[in-house]
Amino acid sequence: MHEHHTASATWSAAAQATLHCLTGCAIGEVLGMVIGTAFALHNAATVVISIVLAFAFGYALTMRGVLRAGLDVRSALKVALAADTVSIAVMEILDNLVIVAVPGAMDSGLGDLLFWGSLAASLVIAFLFTTPVNRFMISRGKGHAVVHQYHH
Template sequence: MTSLTRQAVTATLHCLTGCAIGEVLGMIVGTALGWGNAATIVLSIVLAFAFGYALTLRSVLAAGLALDAALPVVLAADTASIASMEIVDNAVVLAIPGAMDAGLTSPLFWLSLLISLAVAFVVTVPVNRFLIGRGRGHAVVHQHHGHHH
């Protein structure tokens, strides 16, 4: 595996962590509250971006950047990655028959989330590889904390 591909996989795993936390939490909350599909998906997407950005923000702040300098770095680093992951993730869940109507106790609910996140990961690695190869995406974060994989 090339260094660039390894960096892309690492960046995508990082993105997946934040996205999965937000996505699963949003699906759980929306389903538990009996919300419709659209409201549940919107909540999941908002939370996926929030958790994804928060995880990167934490590492950039820990590297010593001030909040006002860290925010643009986080937005530049994660927006394309989270967006591609969320588009694929939600498209897969919507494509699985009955997934959006499955309850929290249904194996279909959890299996569809697992499958959607796995597919989103596979699709997002090349997106991150492309961005990092051009000095964008997570490469921006690495420039600020000397943290190279």
């Protein structure tokens, strides 16, 4: 059984899975950081909003694809949870640690290069470190591998 999945566990497949995850995470992360910064929320509240939105958008993007493949909403949610939870969690831990670690990034405004630069750098770092995690998961028939049967 593992041999079937190992063949598709290429770096390219892992990068594509991570890019898919990054899209949803980035939408949620950027939106959360913009909301938190625009409303001058406490840094912790901004991070929580960003994480919640990253998971919501990440799951929604996967669900959109599997719903198109004919799954019902409950089944699509199960596929999204199985496919994306670990990847999004790793990505969110990494990108939020980077943003919090960059001096002044959380306190910079929407017009500051520090805000956008640290946010972009955090997403690149998250992508680079999450890709091997996704490759490992795919090689074991987990993570994004559960979505492959629904791709057209």
